[in-house]
Amino acid sequence: xPKGVPETVPEDGLTTRQRRNQPxxxxxxxxxxxxxxxAFGMALRAWNQGFDVAVFQFxxxxxxxxxxxxxxxxxxxxxxxxxxxxxxxxHKMGEGWSWSRKPGSDEDHAAAALAGxxxxxxxxxxxxxxxxxxxxxxxxxxxxxVDIDDVVxxxxxxxxxxxxxxxxxxxxxxxxxxxxLVTEMTKVKHPMDAGRKGQRGIEW
Numbered sequence: 548x549p550k551g552v553p554e555t556v557p558e559d560g561l562t563t564r565q566r567r568n569q570p571x572x573x574x575x576x577x578x579x580x581x582x583x584x585x586a587f588g589m590a591l592r593a594w595n596q597g598f599d600v601a602v603f604q605f606x607x608x609x610x611x612x613x614x615x616x617x618x619x620x621x622x623x624x625x626x627x628x629x630x631x632x633x634x635x636x637x638h639k640m641g642e643g644w645s646w647s648r649k650p651g652s653d654e655d656h657a658a659a660a661l662a663g664x665x666x667x668x669x670x671x672x673x674x675x676x677x678x679x680x681x682x683x684x685x686x687x688x689x690x691x692x693v694d695i696d697d698v699v700x701x702x703x704x705x706x707x708x709x710x711x712x713x714x715x716x717x718x719x720x721x722x723x724x725x726x727x728l729v730t731e732m733t734k735v736k737h738p739m740d741a742g743r744k745g746q747r748g749i750e751w
Contacts, residue, residue: 570708572726576685576718579732586680586712587615593678593710594622594632601636601676603667605660606683606715613751633677638663660687664698674707685715688722699725 559566573589575582590600602619616637623635664687670676687693699721702711713722723729745751 568708569727570705571710571728572702573710573712573728573730574685574718574722574726575712575714575730575732576716576723577731577733578716579734580737581732582714582716582730583615583680583682585730585732586682586714587619589710589712590619590678590680594619594626594635596633598633598677598710599675600633600678600680601670602638602680602682603663603684604637604639604682605663606686614748636676657687657690657692660692664693668697668701671701671705671709671711674709677709679709679711681711681713683715684713685718685722688719689715689717695719695721698722 557566573586575585587602590602594600600619602616616639619635619637622632623637626632626634664684667679667681671679684693688695688698703725705711713726718729739745
């Protein structure tokens with residue numbers, strides 16, 4: 548796609564503007580680092596356009612404080628105080644998910660993941676947000692905690708102009724099939740290969 552120009556133009560009866568403004572479902576998968584980072588970069592662009600942004604983290608511990616969370620919460624307050632950008636919500640399993648159970652057994656985690664997805668599906672039907680990040684959502688799908696067919700149907704039938712970005716390894720083929728944008732992060736080198744642990748400003 549040189550210079551941002553599509554190689555082919557489908558005969559779908561849509562104008563260039565209509566085709567350009569269609570909602571995007573993006574999936575960031577693969578074993579390499581950067582899946583969530585790229586998703587939050589897209590969310591930052593969305594916030595700058597005034598979109599209502601909602602982030603839902605499915606696997607990371609509620610105690611894990613990522614830098615993006617602090618930054619987006621600050622941007623959310625900035626929006627509330629000045630009107631700049633868009634509204635921001637950030638939800639993590641075990642914290643902020645009023646509809647989920649507290650940490651416990653695998654059955655509890657599975658139930659919490661399903662309840663979380665059901666809440667997201669409700670919001671999609673209601674067009675509650677303009678931009679969604681479902682961080683590490685591929686794992687509940689892989690583990691069978693959330694039904695992939697329900698997810699695919701809900702995403703495919705979502706109304707309005709709601710963009711959704713899903714991250715995580717081993718994205719199911721059915722999810723890749725329905726997605727508009729799929730990026731696979733492939734690891735070439737990583738500091739951990741040399742025995743180095745994650746560090747401040749890089750991993751969080």
